[in-house]
Amino acid sequence: MQESRLFRILYYLLNKGHATAPELAEKFEVSVRTIYRDVDAISSAGIPIYVTTGRKGGIQFLDDYVLGKTFFSDSEKLEILSSLQSLSAVQYPEVDTSLNKLRAIFQIGLIDWLDVDFSRWGSAAKIENRMFRQLKQAIFENREITFDYYNATGESGKRNVYPYKLVYKDKAWYLYAFCLLRNENRLFRFSRIKNLILTEVRFERKADIDQYHSVFPMPEEIGDLIDLELEFTLDVGYRLFDTLDDTAITKHEKGYTVKLTLPENNWLYDFLMSFGNKVTIIQPKSIRQTLITKHEAARAHHKGE
The missing domain is CATH 3.30.70 (Alpha-Beta Plaits)
Known part of the structure; x- marks a missing residue:
């Protein structure tokens, strides 16, 4: 429990720059005395954290301290940056900003080794990119969505679903969601989703959805x-x-x-x-x-x- 709190204190300080002992005590629901003991433990581990007094005093890192020098080896830094670069290659929204920040923090260069584009040629690419952004927002905000869905014979029907995650499988993008019409989890192929709308209805996300698994229900149009x-x-x-x-x-x-x-x-x-x-x-x-x-x-x- 203490080790977990020490890391959370470090991340909090990295994000805010500095904090007072009472502020940290309230944040992590411990006493001020416990916070000072935690600061001593962090300092003993070789991380340059210190306490200053006065009106603008508080707990903070030494100036110009780089997190990567203490927490990550060179190979670990490359693995982290390469993973983010992979997301950037598939045009995952907003990842470039995070990649640039971490590259600066780690003070390490990175070879541009990967370029992947899942979108189709032509105007369809813009439509799909917009749909990605909409679905990401719906998934993160637990918002019900509605759309017209076309089956293998070209017939369409209105669907209301709770979106859980995006899946790339068998050379195609799918939305994994709970279908209110079928009352079960389904896979919906991107290219057959039309007129997507984010509603203001919120749903409660099931706890086991975030656990990684590769067993998805067969899309209804796939066949036996x-x-x-x-x-x-x-x-x-x-x-x-x-x-x-x-x-x-x-x-x-x-x-x-x-x-x-x-x-x-x-x-x-x-x-x-x-x-x-x-x-x-x-x-x-x-x-x-x-x-x-x-x-x-x-x-x-x-x-x-």
């Missing part, structure tokens, strides 16, 4: 998962390695065997159809039959039948 076994010819190997996990691909003399689990949806059928006669569906046979039906429909369409 199925186990696939496929055979591809040798000349399309580059496409397999561009799209699929290497561990799912086995090369042999005549081509590639692919075994993996994917959602059964339009993306899967479009992906398989794009290979033409370069792919053979081994399992499940129902996928093979659906693919035949889709090819026949495409053939009839282009023949004008």
